[in-house]
Amino acid sequence: MITKAFREYKDQDVVFTNANEDLNIKGIIKYLAKRAVATGTASEKELTTTVMVVGMPNVGKSSLINSLRRIGVKKGKAAPTGAIPGITRTVAGTIKVLDSPKVYLIDTPGVMVPHISDPITAIKVALTGAISDHLFDEEVIADYLLFMLNQQQDHSYMTLYNIKEPTDNIHEFLPQVAKYIGALKRGGELNLSAAAQFLIKQYRIGKLGRFTLDDICPESLEIFMTQKAEEGVSRRQQKKADKLEERKRKRVVFQHSQGDSKL
Ligand SMILES: Nc1nc2c(ncn2[C@@H]2O[C@H](COP(=O)(O)OP(=O)(O)OP(=O)(O)O)[C@@H](O)[C@H]2O)c(=O)[nH]1
Ligand SMILES: [Mg+2]
Structure with a gap:
């Protein structure tokens, strides 16, 4: 497909x-x-x-x-x-x-796009492991992963982590996973961050199913490519406008300094 x-x-x-x-x-x-x-x-x-x-x-x-x-x-x-x-x-x-x-x-070394404007795309990129893990909030990424699993009606996490019923609430979900894997902080508090990291790793090694995060079909590829082309054009236009503005500003500063020297 x-x-x-x-x-x-x-x-x-x-x-x-x-x-x-x-x-x-x-x-x-x-x-x-x-x-x-x-x-x-x-x-x-x-x-x-x-x-x-x-x-x-x-x-x-x-x-x-x-x-x-x-x-x-x-x-x-x-x-x-x-x-x-x-x-x-x-x-x-x-x-x-x-x-x-x-x-x-x-x-060659991996190349990352210089700017990801869409936050959901950024989360997907992080979830797949293209960005260093310390650069994002693992609980946000785990929340998106839970959303994706629920969207596909894949509730296998219930049996995997002994969770009684499906949930779309990450604040209910993470403590149960933390409990299941025994992720505790010093003092016995549940380590939610470790639970989120665990889930992300499970996803990356295919333990939570194998699925693409993007909807891939010829139509969605066409929409994606068109959006990218439009974003490129508007960024170029913005750069041009910024350059013009900068030139104008420099000219004004120069005229002021010329005026000052005559005083
Ligand atoms: N399951 C699976 N894992 C893979 C596959 N290819 C690579 N990996 C794993 O993915 C991780 C990254 O693999 P690399 O080959 O180092 O990736 P890279 O694109 O060269 O990464 P950079 O050099 O950092 O840009 C490693 O842990 C690999 O074992 C694959 O086809 N299947
Ligand atoms: Mg490499």
Whole structure:
């Protein structure tokens, strides 16, 4: 369904993968190999391609490279990976993932959009782990997660955490989870922040079900892209207006200082 939505939206090539299970890795290698072109001298020509792997932080770029290398050239981990954003810090050369044709990948540090105007989008980005956990309020993120679960009528949290009835109140929900996992502060008070962090982690490892936070269909992709384009235009217009204002202000200051010097 999601693959279809992306394919239908501007004919993009999309493939779902799982670096832990090497899912569709051979298919990606074949796809890359097809892009190899002849390089080198006339006597020593070889087919080769170099591809840069880009994306938001912590989405699995380096893990994908390692997975491609494991299958393609049967070699071990070449790119460092980890469950927090910002593991890859620099662009450090190429990594070979196939010998013939030669396919090289370039791992890159995750890139975050400079500004997220929509607070819900910001919460979704935080929930998926693209922003460092200390930069947001975990209880707000857990509240959104509870909302998403309820919206899908997925009340499996009741059996998972021994909760008697469905709730949409995070202030009722978190204490029950904290109790269930035994998250206590010194002095015996329930540690709600630890309960929220626990839930976020459970979501990220798929224990609360596997679902996308965005509604993905060709229509919603179209709406999203149009909104982004409009936001881009209005930001550019705002920047222009700010520059003009700044120039005007400088001119006034300059005229004042000229006037002052005549006194
Ligand atoms: N379940 C699952 N976990 C994955 C997959 N790919 C990566 N991970 C996990 O996601 C976390 C981030 O993986 P990385 O490969 O370091 O992500 P990255 O995009 O290179 O991150 P940065 O270098 O910080 O931008 C790690 O804990 C991986 O084990 C996947 O396909 N499935
Ligand atoms: Mg990385």
